[in-house]
Amino acid sequence: MTERRVVALGSGSYLPEKILTNEELSKIVDTTDDWIRERTGIRKRHIAAEGEFTSHLAIKAAERALEASGLTGPDIDLIVLATTTPDNTFPATATRVQAALKTKGFAFDVQSVCSGFLYALSVADAFLARGQAKRALVIGAETYSRILDWTERETCVLFGDGAGAVVLEGREAVGAPTAASGEPGIFGTLLRSDGNFYDILYVDGGVSSTQTTGHLRMKGREVFRHAVEKLSSVGEDLLARHGLKGEDVDWIVPHQANSRIIDSTARRIGASMDKVILTVAEHGNTSAASVPLALDWGVRSGKIRKGDLLLLEAMGGGLSWGAALLRW
Ligand code: COA
Numbered sequence: 001m002t003e004r005r006v007v008a009l010g011s012g013s014y015l016p017e018k019i020l021t022n023e024e025l026s027k028i029v030d031t032t033d034d035w036i037r038e039r040t041g042i043r044k045r046h047i048a049a050e051g052e053f054t055s056h057l058a059i060k061a062a063e064r065a066l067e068a069s070g071l072t073g074p075d076i077d078l079i080v081l082a083t084t085t086p087d088n089t090f091p092a093t094a095t096r097v098q099a100a101l102k103t104k105g106f107a108f109d110v111q112s113v114c115s116g117f118l119y120a121l122s123v124a125d126a127f128l129a130r131g132q133a134k135r136a137l138v139i140g141a142e143t144y145s146r147i148l149d150w151t152e153r154e155t156c157v158l159f160g161d162g163a164g165a166v167v168l169e170g171r172e173a174v175g176a177p178t179a180a181s182g183e184p185g186i187f188g189t190l191l192r193s194d195g196n197f198y199d200i201l202y203v204d205g206g207v208s209s210t211q212t213t214g215h216l217r218m219k220g221r222e223v224f225r226h227a228v229e230k231l232s233s234v235g236e237d238l239l240a241r242h243g244l245k246g247e248d249v250d251w252i253v254p255h256q257a258n259s260r261i262i263d264s265t266a267r268r269i270g271a272s273m274d275k276v277i278l279t280v281a282e283h284g285n286t287s288a289a290s291v292p293l294a295l296d297w298g299v300r301s302g303k304i305r306k307g308d309l310l311l312l313e314a315m316g317g318g319l320s321w322g323a324a325l326l327r328w
Pocket of ligand 1: 030031032035036039040114153154155157218220221222223224227257258261285315316317
């Protein structure tokens with residue numbers, strides 16, 4: 001069967017209104033603005049209001065992505081929503097978005113923590129390439145404020161709430177574009193996981209184990225080390241598969257966890273920091289929402305332009321990690 005070409009049409013994002021600054025956090029736990037900024041680059045994070053759920057954030061980001069693409073809900077026949085903080089244990093949060101936006105076809109969630117958007121993008125790309133759907137909303141949406149231990153300074157300063165979305169379309173053109181052609185579309189994606197590192201970044205509760213929601217726990221230093229190594233190797237591998245190097249990329253759109261991780265990874269890939277979209281200061285680590293949030297900011301700020309070659313990459317709990325290469 002001939003594969004279709006999968007092209008990105010537009011992006012959108014949403015951050016909850018309430019802002020929590022480092023200064024305000026220092027009144028909740030024993031920390032300082034200086035410590036947080038120096039170690040992570042984060043200045044503030046957004047916190048969902050009471051009664052504001054992951055689906056509400058996802059719907060707002062998706063509406064903006066649809067608007068940017070010149071489409072409405074019924075033009076979409078697939079939603080893949082990446083989240084680790086669903087509204088309910090089931091059904092999938094994606095089905096709430098489907099009902100709100102009146103999209104057609106089918107909708108489901110993907111759970112791969114901070115690399116969730118890369119997994120969702122990969123899954124949607126495969127469905128569209130096979131012609132099982134025509135247009136997809138790929139969303140990353142999270143309310144991490146609900147799974148943080150607000151007494152643990154090592155973790156609660158790092159995360160925030162938010163959502164980002166991208167609209168993809170499968171086209172009749174044959175196969176993925178090549179680097180030389182200059183045509184828009186997804187070149188490829190690369191996913192990895194290693195369950196041996198399950199316990200360096202996890203939530204200490206769950207439906208089957210404790211029947212509680214639990215709180216996020218992390219061995220920060222270990223995660224840091226893995227992040228730099230795994231993000232750079234998956235990025236380099238994907239570029240090499242397409243005969244490219246870091247210097248060929250117009251923009252790296254990395255998972256926004258920590259500016260030091262982003263900086264070290266870009267260096268290893270061989271790209272300078274002025275080719276990296278950096279938004280972590282504004283919203284902290286929003287897990288699966290972070291890559292589409294950064295992508296949307298890059299597009300709306302005029303940095304990312306039509307025809308730019310983008311390398312998206314992320315790593316999270318699992319450990320799981322991945323990258324995507326596309327021309328916008
Ligand atoms: N405010 C002030 N001090 C803090 C603090 C905070 N919020 N959190 C930790 N500290 C303290 C520690 O208690 C430790 O004190 P000690 O030296 O007296 O024992 C000191 O700061 C250094 O802690 P350490 O963990 O070694 O710091 P670090 O340089 O590794 O930075 C992280 C900590 C969490 C910022 C860093 O490890 C990191 O970013 N890891 C990756 C996290 C991440 O991105 N996870 C998500 C991936 S998807």
